[in-house]
Amino acid sequence: MDLGISGRTAVVCASSQGLGRACAWELAKAGCRVVVNGRDAAALEETAAAIRAGTGAEVIAVAGDIGTAAGQQALIGAVSQVDILVNNNGGPPFRDFREVDRAAMEAGVAANMLTPIELVKLVIDGMISRRFGRIVNITSASVKMPLAGLDLSSGARAGLTGFLAGVARSVAHANVTINFLLPGAFDTRRLRSSVETAATRTGASVEAIRGEREQAIPAKRFGDPAEFGAACAFLCSAHAGYVTGQSLLIDGGAFPGVM
Structure with a gap:
């Protein structure tokens, strides 16, 4: 399926690995010029080189902390215009809410709510003037199904969703869409690390912990990041102009609800 975005320019935050990388890869396959981002310059360049080799797309690597104004300006300023923005950032670590002090709360909200909003503000007027824009925010399944221990992540990402919900309606007339992707359990390095930590804590094998978690998902498996990237690419496509907010x-059916 031709997504109709060949020649567009996409910026994908936190894309040196995991779901961000998968989104960058699929957008590159669709013909976009892609700006990838991460804090580890070496890992980021490896990702950029792999995407270039695998897709033939132009890939620009911008290493830096997007939580800073300088990092944001470097990322957005790497290209003359941004047609597609994929907001992504790591979430706060798993911990009991009693252990989350004010500094941790401020850092979590800054990373998972304020930074994405600041990036949207930097690109949205240009999108409106060109009558095309696609913004996808990677949040978490915990926005819909909160999990104890991920309270800060759930709260910050739910705040981002609420904040941008009204913005999405205000720019829809200009063919600018803002949507959210809520990943469940995907087979990423972060998930594998979590499985290994649980195995160490409980004394069970990594295989046993992984199998137990997979069996709790109706699909009986973890998601493939490529599946997530494909969904992101569709929301960024020319065919998704009527999907916003x-x-x-x-999540493979893990959320036990109707809607």
């Missing part, structure tokens, strides 16, 4: 849950 929506939260798409991708």
Whole structure:
């Protein structure tokens, strides 16, 4: 399927690995010029080189902390215009809410709510003037199904969703869409690290912990990051102009609800 975005320029935050990388890869396959981002310059360049080799796309690597004004300006300023923005950032670590002090709360809200909003502000007027823009925010399944221990992540990402919900409606007339992707359990390095930590803590094998978690998902497996990237690419496509302000849950059926 031709997504109709060949020649567009996409900026994908936190894309040196995991779901961000998968989104960058799929957008590159669709013909976009892609700006990838991460803090580890060496890992980021490896990702950029792999995407270039695998897709033939132009890939620009911008290493830096997007939580800073300088990092944001370097990322957005790497290209003359941004047609597609994929907001992504790591979440706060798993911990009991009693252990989350004010500094941790401020850092979590800054990373998972304020920074994405600041990036949207930097690109949205240009999108409106060109009558095309696609913004996808990677949040979490915990926005819809909060999990104890991820309270800060759930709260900050839910705040981002609420803040941008009204913005999405205000720019829809200009063919600018803002949507949210809510990932469940995907087979990423972060998930594998979590499984290994649980195995160490409980004394069970990594295989046993992984199998137990997979069996709890109706699909009986973890998600493939490529599946997530494909969903992101569709929301960024020319065919998704009538989809805005929506939260798409991708979790293999783990959320036990109707909507």
